[in-house]
Amino acid sequence: MFSGAQISLYPMCDDFVGVILKAISAMDFYRPNFRIETDDISTLIVGPPEQLFPAIRDLFASAAASGVHCVLSATVSRGCPGEPDDPICTPISGSSHELSLAERIGAARAHVDGAKKLGQEVAAQFSLYPLGEGHHMDEIYGCIDFLKASGVFDRSKNFCTKLRGDAGPVFATLSEAFLRFGAPQGHVALDLTVSANSPSPR
Template identity: 60%
Template sequence: MFIGAQLSLYPMTSDFVPVILSGLDALAPYRDRLRIETDDISTLMVGAPEPLFDAMRDFFARAAGDPAHVTLHATVSRGCPGEPDDPSCRCNVLAVAQGRPLAERQRQAQEAVRQAPVMGVGIDVQFSLYVLGQDRHMDEIYGCIDFLKASGTFLRSKNFCTRLRGDAGAVFEAVRQAFLRFGPAEGHVTLDLTASANSPSPR
């Protein structure tokens, strides 16, 4: 299986370079477990979902430590049939989750969010889960939404996406669980995610 993410960070400040570089510095502890490639548009990260989502969280939380409004856009994919298998993407949770009843997967996902580390950075996220190439795919999506509503991070539903709010630790864990526990273990599943911190809009 191939698991990866493309991330682009957008600091809303004229002095944006230090904010981006600070976020990239937060990826240093993950470079031995993920393939990380950065160019002038985005950063690609390939590897297992455990370090992948931790790295995404730390990348954004570090950038959000700057007082400027900052947003992140990410596309995350697993099981894309157009990509070669990569042994670094091995994921035990996917294998364990395969065939488990939906209610059990929801309980396991909620427990993972409860155990998420507290980062001390409040963020907002909206994202969409896409379960591709499967009949009755909406059953998995509705099951994921029910989990999110019970996760403690749910803010509201929107057209085509779900809005989350809370500490970066819990929010990124909720997104990781959505990615891992819903949709077939060997199927193609993607996320489209936008995160925001320090927005002036609520003020």
């Protein structure tokens, strides 16, 4: 399945170039499995959907480890039927879930419970968009039920959900929301903002 993300990283410091370049190098482990393209606005990563959030996590954790206030903005997509540059992006029609919604919520919770902690506190807010026909609101409500039981749920906001906690479980929660809700081969998009070391709580 065609999946990828457009990500932009914003370190709030004078040496933002050094922080960004070091963060991008943190994705070297994933380069054999990804197409990675960087321009003056964002970095595109295209590759296996289950590796997208680990790659974004490592990039952001590297930047946050500098201690400066960092923000990451990302648009993440899987199964997009309209990408002009890759013929494999057409979703497979007629797919169905192997597990019930309740079983998927349980599996997602178990995965987050096993996520390794990184020692970096982050806050994130995101919106999930399972596109196409079908019971998309059932998928969204199921995802919300999962988020509330994830251990990193902060609160519901207008148009999005806020998470807070260690980067390991937070990014594991984001990955599970992306992978387990919405049609398995359908088009699912996720809009994400992550922040670390913000002076606002202080």
